[in-house]
Amino acid sequence: MMLLKSIPKVDKFITNKAFEGLSKTLITKITKEILEKLRADILNNKIDKVDEDLLILEILNSYTNLTSSSLKPLINATGIIVHTNLGRSLLDEKIFKNAIRIATSYNNLEYDLKKGKRGERYEHITKSLKALTSCEDALVVNNNASAVFLILNTFCKNKEVVVSRGELVEIGGSFRVPEVMSQSGAILKEIGTTNKTHLRDYENAIDENSSMLMKVHKSNYSIEGFSSEVSFEEISEMAKKHNLIDYFDMGSGHIFDLPYNLSKDEPSILELMKSNPSLISFSGDKLLGSVQAGIILGKKELIEKLKKNQLLRMLRVDKITLALLEESLNLYLKNELDTIPTLKMLNTKIEVLETRANILKEKIEDFMNCEVLKTSTMVGGGTTPNKKIPSIALSLEFKDLKANKIEEILRKNLIISRIENDKVLLDFRTIKEDEIIQIEEILKKEFKNV
């Protein structure tokens, strides 16, 4: 066991020139761990000599790993616009300008500048939401899941909430409507069947213990064939007749009508507001195209009650979220929708995508087999389930490399592609214009002259 004696001493080893200028605390911690592993390896006869240079390299690698960002920007070439795994909605750089000033200065987050007294955090955003949607009042929480929970907990604790069986959905990230409901204290009253629910089912379910008629957006599935559901407008009317709250968990939530006929079965927020709902809620970072947030619109007296729930303190949003959301809403108010990347991507004409695909094709076709294809993609994020939107893709083939190998090479370079019919596709619906040149450079590096 002579080898054990050649394990360096931590105190001395960390004074090595290679670690100059680095955090002593972190270097000490890493060194201890690596030397302990070395000791174990020696005892298990896994190694037969101690190489100090190698140890230094290992420590430096670990240091770099720990101190660099794990979150990385990448190129979404999947075509899915609101990609749940890739950060959902993008923000335009322009909307950060004001948020940076808010985050780096003191501000009037909870200060009424006119009165010189304590003000209210939610006021800032209410103004824009009222102007945009004509709602009576509004509230913003951490995300739409929080909005659902807060609403159920405030109005339906130990009371019945009527929901169609076709809408008891599970959404990615383990958000299941029946479970959220029971955790919030509300009692679920299921009505109808999986495929069909009628207005009379709602009416028949109402009794003295009812508090709310709730509609939930199906989000990530759709029912085809023999099916029917009741529109929120009808539910809303029925609720009012019986003095109950009507609430629509819209999921995604888009302000204006969507292109490609997507709005046919997906009424916009402006459309829904016409039926004068008690409450609706939706996400800030799905089709709205802003930051993670849960936005609640509705009757003033109900919003007031939500504000009095202690839970709100736990679900409240930060000033940076509010600043960014306000900027996004201002873009809607000024009709500058091209500065909302989610909408810009959705609205880009197919001819424009085709031109971009051809630009890349011309740069790489001398060393890769590629073809511009008409394809289709989806908005994603549980926004418009099973609805296809047209898109353009560039297929990539290289010598006899299998599609999954090419996909892997791209992924190592932070380009996320998709495979269809054994071919790797770069879908231009989600590739930003300035990313085309980056893709070109990566393809050249990986495939040219190899």
Ligand SMILES: *Cc1c(COP(=O)(O)O)cnc(C)c1O
């Ligand atoms: C996405 C979604 C939620 C959750 O919204 P988050 O903003 O992700 O918290 C809740 N309900 C429905 C119907 C959804 O589609």
